[in-house]
Amino acid sequence: MKAVPTHGIDLDVLENTLSFYIRVMDSQVSRNLDQRLDRLEVARGKGKITALFLIDGNPGIRPSVLAELILKDRSATGRILDSFEAHGLIERRDSAKDNRALECFITPKGAALAAKVRAIVVDQSTAFFDRIIPRDEQTVLMGILKRAYHRLREVEA
Amino acid sequence: MKAVPTHGIDLDVLENTLSFYIRVMDSQVSRNLDQRLDRLEVARGKGKITALFLIDGNPGIRPSVLAELILKDRSATGRILDSFEAHGLIERRDSAKDNRALECFITPKGAALAAKVRAIVVDQSTAFFDRIIPRDEQTVLMGILKRAYHRLREVEA
DNA sequence: GCGTGATAGTTGTAAAAGTCCATCAATTTT
């Protein structure tokens, strides 16, 4: 990528639009993360990593609950689970309580992947933001976004 | 969407990972924005709005410069310009100085769309974040992200 | 118990984005 100074370029109203910065940050951090996760079954897309962790940390979690937590519809979630299962990362078993429902369980292979991804994700986020945001500001940022995240869930409900 | 409380759900390391919150915020704000922009030629995808504004505000800007600014490769940028041109929003003319290059110019129709989109984008961002982040925190957030954005460009270069 | 409506999950489809690579023309460098 070439050096194109941002000073002097007129970004119009985007200059003062929060959503613009969120969107740019996302695309860059996501691209960077995908490179780190290359070949790891969870690269690309926003929900795969969260889904893997949730299944790892909440044995028996159901696809529909998962869908709401990763903010996707059931069909998209189902396809993620299909690919997880095809790669031997999880198992879907019929629920004893509700014959419509399934329950997701991590496999040893899935747990191993989760451990690996855990390390990568944390490391990547730290490395990425350390280059562009001072540590004290990162703390502030995290606080604001964390509260916003929880409020988002309340509001959406 | 149903009420699924986030309290009590274990998000694993994501709980303290900045990239996670950035990614979630992005997906929500982008989805919300797309709904607002429905049918407007610039919905979906991250670069279209920025590209339109840049062409509007910088007459004669070249596709390759545009590509670097919207953080896409030339091929993807070209396709955005194709669709803009097909919809009569811009014109690409041969550059007088460099016969390889093109120069992009907004059309009246494109300028009208830019004006409309400008209003929507600002309004949407404000409305979206007002629901989940107090105004004073929004100011702080904007400052941090703005600095991060410019540093990102310096670092990437 | 039975019907209505909601819920769980799958499948199909369609649209679109992003990336990679090859190609071609024009320009700059040495």
Add this chain to the structure above:
DNA sequence: AAAATTGATGGACTTTTACAACTATCACGC
């Protein structure tokens, strides 16, 4: 003048994502 670089386009491919249709099951009220 040859080589390397840059600007732009085109094709192919992978993935994501949303939307709607469909089956099966459950829950509630009467």
